[in-house]
Amino acid sequence: MSKTKVQTVEEKLTNLYKLQYLTSQLDEINTLKGExxxxxxxxxxxxxxxxxxxxxxxxxxxxxxxxxxxxxxxxxxxxxxxxxxxxxxxxxxxxxxxxxxxxxxxxxxxxxxxxxxxxxxxxxxxxxxxxxxxxxxxxxxxxxxxxxxxxxxxxxxxxxxxxxxxxxxxxxxRAEKNVEERLLLSFDKIRERTKNGLAVVTIVRGTCGGCYNAVPPQIQIEIAQKKEIIACENCGRVIVADDVATSVDKIDRSESPEEQERRRQMIMANDDMDD
The missing domain is CATH 1.10.287.1490 (Helix Hairpins)
Incomplete structure (x- = not known):
């Protein structure tokens, strides 16, 4: 992790989600290769x-x-x-x-x-x-x-x-270098025990975006405040606020899931052209 300055909780959450975002894209490539x-x-x-x-x-x-x-x-x-x-x-x-x-x-x-x-x-x-x-x-x-x-x-x-x-x-x-060692270890451990490889998720319709168990309203408020790193009580995945995720993947969580997926594909296609 970079030692130039102490990260805020929001920065830690953003760096964690960025790592998840990049890792998920690599997972998709491996899925494309399949068996x-x-x-x-x-x-x-x-x-x-x-x-x-x-x-x-x-x-x-x-x-x-x-x-x-x-x-x-x-x-x-x-x-x-x-x-x-x-x-x-x-x-x-x-x-x-x-x-x-x-x-x-x-x-x-x-x-x-x-x-x-x-x-x-x-x-x-x-x-x-x-x-x-x-x-x-x-x-x-x-x-x-x-x-x-x-x-x-x-x-x-x-x-x-x-x-x-x-x-x-x-x-x-590069993203891994911006994540604290203890958080990086937790990230890897959570990925190892999950089928979809998601260690960092958002709230989806009041539920954890990883296991889809309900997230209590008070916990949702605390997640939105970004004052501490909060994990799902059921699956242990880190849950980040929508605006944190959007700052990384540019997806508007107020849109329908179908529109979000379409926008995600467009963003990834643009990333391919940039690469």
């Missing part, structure tokens, strides 16, 4: 996970293909052995040789049948894995399109609001 930054980050993580999964599935398919190739080699080897044993059968000298060759032939035929079964099973696994792989690739393609769309949307918002956001941040930092 996009988080969605982009989540999509990037999901896409990275999908890519790793696809690589793993492709490796598994290659392993199955190697398994099929190995069984095919076994079949080829068995066929060659069968041809050799059949030729040897023509030259057997005794029953023992005949029985030995016959057993070898049976064994190699069984090896072929087993390898053929293993190939069928492996091909079934490969087909299943290929189907899962194609589904993962299709999902990856959709996620990439979704990511590009959200990135484009986010970038457009950033480009549209970047200059304004930077200007508001500089103004907010």
């Amino acid at each position: 996009l930054p988080m969605e982009v980050s989540d999509l990037e993580d999901e896409i990275e996970g999908l890519k790793k999964r696809i690589v793993k599935m492709e490796e598994n398919i290659k392993e199955v293909e190697h398994e099929v190739s190995r069984h095919q080699s076994n079949i080829k080897e068995s066929i060659e052995l069968i041809e050799r044993y059949k030729k040897q059968l023509d030259n057997v000298q005794n029953n023992r040789e005949f029985e030995a060759l016959t057993k070898e032939l049976e064994y190699q035929n069984l090896e072929i049948q087993l390898s053929e079964k293993k190939i069928r099973e492996a091909n079934d696994r490969k087909n299943t894995k290929n189907q899962t792989l194609e589904e993962a690739k299709a999902r990856l393609s959709l996620k990439n399109k979704d990511l590009e769309s959200k990135k484009t949307e986010l970038q457009e918002i950033i480009e549209k609001t970047e200059n304004k956001e930077d200007a508001l941040m500089k103004k907010k930092l």
